[in-house]
Amino acid sequence: MAEQAIQMQVSDEIAITISKMNKWYGAFHVLRDIDLTVNRGERIVICGPSGSGKSTLIRCINALEEHQQGSIEVDGTLLSSDLKNIDKIRSEVGMCFQHFNLFPHLTILENCTLAPIWVRKTPKKEAEETAMHFLEKVKIPEQADKYPGQLSGGQQQRVAIARSLCMRPRIMLFDEPTSALDPEMIAEVLDTMIELAEEGMTMLCVTHEMGFARKVANRVIFMDAGQIVEQNEPESFFSNPQSPRTQLFLSQILGH
Amino acid sequence: MSDTELAFVRSEEIPPAPPPASEAGAVKWMRENLFAGWFNTLLTILAIYIIGRFVVFAFPWFWNGVWDAGSIKECRDILSAAGKTTGACFAVLVDRWDHLLFGFKYPAEGYWRPTLAFIMLIFAAAPALFAQYVPRKFLIFTGLYPFIAFWLVWGGSLWVPLCILAAILATAYIFRVVENLDVGARGVLAGIVGAAAGLGLAFLLFQGATELWFISNSVGAGGALGTLASLLFKAASIFMFVFFIPMGIFVGYAIYNDAEDGGLVTVVTALFAIYVMLAYLLSPVSGALNAIIPIELQAVPSRDMGGYMLCLILGTVCVSLSIPLGIVLALGRQSNMPLIKGVCVVFIEFVRGVPLITLLFVANVMLAYFMPPQSNFDLILRVIIMITMFSAAYIAEVIRGGLAALPKGQYEAADSLGLNYTQSIRLIILPQALKISIPGIVNVAVGLFKDTTLVSVISMFDIVGMIRGPIQQSTDWISIYWEVYLFAAMVFFVVCYSISQYSQWLERQLATDHK
Ligand SMILES: Nc1ncnc2c1ncn2[C@@H]1O[C@H](COP(=O)(O)OP(=O)(O)OP(=O)(O)O)[C@@H](O)[C@H]1O
Numbered sequence: 001m002a003e004q005a006i007q008m009q010v011s012d013e014i015a016i017t018i019s020k021m022n023k024w025y026g027a028f029h030v031l032r033d034i035d036l037t038v039n040r041g042e043r044i045v046i047c048g049p050s051g052s053g054k055s056t057l058i059r060c061i062n063a064l065e066e067h068q069q070g071s072i073e074v075d076g077t078l079l080s081s082d083l084k085n086i087d088k089i090r091s092e093v094g095m096c097f098q099h100f101n102l103f104p105h106l107t108i109l110e111n112c113t114l115a116p117i118w119v120r121k122t123p124k125k126e127a128e129e130t131a132m133h134f135l136e137k138v139k140i141p142e143q144a145d146k147y148p149g150q151l152s153g154g155q156q157q158r159v160a161i162a163r164s165l166c167m168r169p170r171i172m173l174f175d176e177p178t179s180a181l182d183p184e185m186i187a188e189v190l191d192t193m194i195e196l197a198e199e200g201m202t203m204l205c206v207t208h209e210m211g212f213a214r215k216v217a218n219r220v221i222f223m224d225a226g227q228i229v230e231q232n233e234p235e236s237f238f239s240n241p242q243s244p245r246t247q248l249f250l251s252q253i254l255g256h
Numbered sequence: 257m258s259d260t261e262l263a264f265v266r267s268e269e270i271p272p273a274p275p276p277a278s279e280a281g282a283v284k285w286m287r288e289n290l291f292a293g294w295f296n297t298l299l300t301i302l303a304i305y306i307i308g309r310f311v312v313f314a315f316p317w318f319w320n321g322v323w324d325a326g327s328i329k330e331c332r333d334i335l336s337a338a339g340k341t342t343g344a345c346f347a348v349l350v351d352r353w354d355h356l357l358f359g360f361k362y363p364a365e366g367y368w369r370p371t372l373a374f375i376m377l378i379f380a381a382a383p384a385l386f387a388q389y390v391p392r393k394f395l396i397f398t399g400l401y402p403f404i405a406f407w408l409v410w411g412g413s414l415w416v417p418l419c420i421l422a423a424i425l426a427t428a429y430i431f432r433v434v435e436n437l438d439v440g441a442r443g444v445l446a447g448i449v450g451a452a453a454g455l456g457l458a459f460l461l462f463q464g465a466t467e468l469w470f471i472s473n474s475v476g477a478g479g480a481l482g483t484l485a486s487l488l489f490k491a492a493s494i495f496m497f498v499f500f501i502p503m504g505i506f507v508g509y510a511i512y513n514d515a516e517d518g519g520l521v522t523v524v525t526a527l528f529a530i531y532v533m534l535a536y537l538l539s540p541v542s543g544a545l546n547a548i549i550p551i552e553l554q555a556v557p558s559r560d561m562g563g564y565m566l567c568l569i570l571g572t573v574c575v576s577l578s579i580p581l582g583i584v585l586a587l588g589r590q591s592n593m594p595l596i597k598g599v600c601v602v603f604i605e606f607v608r609g610v611p612l613i614t615l616l617f618v619a620n621v622m623l624a625y626f627m628p629p630q631s632n633f634d635l636i637l638r639v640i641i642m643i644t645m646f647s648a649a650y651i652a653e654v655i656r657g658g659l660a661a662l663p664k665g666q667y668e669a670a671d672s673l674g675l676n677y678t679q680s681i682r683l684i685i686l687p688q689a690l691k692i693s694i695p696g697i698v699n700v701a702v703g704l705f706k707d708t709t710l711v712s713v714i715s716m717f718d719i720v721g722m723i724r725g726p727i728q729q730s731t732d733w734i735s736i737y738w739e740v741y742l743f744a745a746m747v748f749f750v751v752c753y754s755i756s757q758y759s760q761w762l763e764r765q766l767a768t769d770h771k
């Protein structure tokens with residue numbers, strides 16, 4: 001990967017607003033007073049030690065987890081218990097998981113066309129064209145008729161990205177998309193994500209790929225114990241971390 | 257050979273070679289599988305001895321079998337005249353063929369009707385069972401089949417099943433219309449339906465309570481247990497009396513309240529419509545149509561169904577009803593809504609905790625107790641309800657296992673793509689969960705099919721009932737045993753083995769995970 005950071009225009013338009021958000025698992029306070037505003041076109045990398053609540057945070061944004069206090073607003077729609085709002089937000093926000101979560105009983109193409117056909121009511125033919133377009137983009141159009149079980153991990157993750165893109169989301173969430181992959185496959189998935197960033201997609205990405213963060217992110221967020229401890233642009237974040245916890249964390253993951 | 261070369265560079269590629277031919281041969285196979293070691297050899301010899309004894313014993317019995325005789329005595333005479341010490345009287349199968357298949361009351365001139373229905377069943381099942389190979393449009397025939405088969409087997413006016421079909425189609429239409437109503441219109445409708453449903457429920461509760469009160473008086477006489485039962489019935493009826501108005505109001509209000517979202521209103525309206533049509537319109541309309549254009553077969557009452565036909569009817573109907581019901585129960589048990597979850601859990605645990613025979617007795621005796629006196633609730637229908645409930649509870653548990661085996665990520669992926677609950681269940685969760693559950697479901701289905709013979713204990717004459725009653729106790733075939741039961745075993749084996757083979761084939765067809 002080139003060390004040249006992507007220069008992208010970040011617009012003033014606000015994509016996500018999270019304010020005073022708190023979440024508990026039973027009595028366990030996972031997320032504490034989270035305040036975060038994401039502008040359209042921003043690429044945010046979230047990092048932090050295991051169990052610090054990174055996954056929980058981004059899963060709250062598309063209501064895979066319910067928050068108990070505070071508010072989350074996505075694209076001007078307030079996340080509440082109203083199912084209509086939740087479905088609307090979910091169809092605007094794409095998500096990629098650590099373990100891909102492709103649908104093993106459907107072919108790659110069917111995986112990609114399912115949501116457009118059933119949620120967006122796109123005609124089948126059009127949905128297939130879109131799907132092929134995005135499969136080409138992630139460089140695996142030739143696998144369209146295979147089943148997920150027949151693909152390598154990296155290919156599966158790229159299919160998962162294509163599947164999300166087929167819904168034409170305005171925001172993409174990634175939860176450690178590369179941490180279940182071998183090194184060679186990590187590169188192919190990261191390349192896809194970089195391409196996506198270059199096109200101006202709003203991205204929130206939980207990852208420990210610091211090279212990726214330097215190159216793509218315009219903001220790095222460090223979380224610990226359910227709180228946002230530090231956020232900064234990548235250059236300053238890595239070269240000059242302020243909080244001792246950030247320093248410790250960075251020394252641990254960059255140390256070897 | 258002083259120092260070993262560590263560096264190595266391959267100079268030429270090793271060409272791919274075909275896999276070694278497996279060293280086959282009968283002798284080698286036998287040595288490996290039958291005579292590996294002294295213990296294995298001993299077992300083989302023992303097995304050969306047992307099989308040999310059995311064949312020596314059973315073969316003459318089969319071979320000497322008499323196929324043409326009018327009674328067991330005649331058959332024995334034939335055997336002893338020929339000087340045979342052993343021999344089967346297969347003549348009973350010939351003599352009582354019709355009874356074994358159709359029972360002893362089904363009108364003989366109508367045997368073609370269930371036979372035709374059975375042949376059509378094969379064609380009706382094919383589009384559903386072999387979906388990949390049969391064009392989808394044949395599913396229409398599958399959908400129509402229950403009505404055709406019902407008419408063929410039970411007879412009566414063709415207009416009755418046609419009107420039921422029309423009522424179902426009309427209900428589907430009403431469902432669609434209500435689903436697409438705008439909020440204002442739906443609000444009005446919800447008000448009307450809510451009021452009607454509330455009133456209806458209140459009335460039902462009132463009736464049920466009265467009925468229970470009445471029963472409590474009649475069971476009170478029989479000792480301590482009777483007194484306890486009577487008290488329980490009394491308590492239940494008082495409970496229902498107290499709650500019949502509030503429950504009605506609550507249900508009505510809940511339906512009205514749901515007008516905005518519309519799911520409940522739509523379902524209740526549709527249920528309401530089909531209830532009204534079946535309860536109040538079915539018999540006058542079909543009667544009127546039949547008066548104009550009479551299309552009738554001789555009507556056969558449920559009591560007259562019997563033989564293997566009865567087992568097949570109960571088996572196919574109950575299996576095809578209990579799978580959807582089992583799916584609903586399994587999903588209900590996973591539900592976040594405490595009421596729905598509670599109802600499903602109680603139902604499943606209760607039904608699984610009770611022997612099927614008890615349920616059948618309940619169907620036979622108790623249900624008649626609870627029904628209003630004048631209502632004549634068909635016996636087969638009652639039995640079908642009980643067997644379906646029973647196997648649905650088991651299937652629900654099998655499917656719940658399948659649902660639990662799916663990783664949470666599948667639900668999350670479906671959710672994150674914006675699929676709603678119904679879509680994610682139908683498109684993502686069920687196809688996978690059912691695939692995992694196939695062996696379990698088939699297990700239940702096979703068990704259920706064999707359990708249909710239990711209806712013989714409530715004096716229905718299925719194939720076992722026929723054998724135990726009219727055949728073994730007739731003067732002609734008194735105490736004939738092996739031949740008839742062997743026949744029954746064989747016909748059940750054919751069906752159950754086919755089901756099992758089908759399920760294995762289906763599993764292979766659906767294998768996409770390449771583990
Ligand atoms: N369903 C749950 N019920 C109870 N506790 C949970 C649940 N899910 C997560 N937790 C807890 O919440 C905390 C935050 O979890 P989360 O998955 O967000 O961490 P993370 O930062 O993504 O960690 P990792 O880097 O290991 O993925 C952890 O301590 C975890 O044990």
Ligand SMILES: [Mg+2]
Nearest residue numbers: 054055056176
């Ligand atoms: Mg995580």
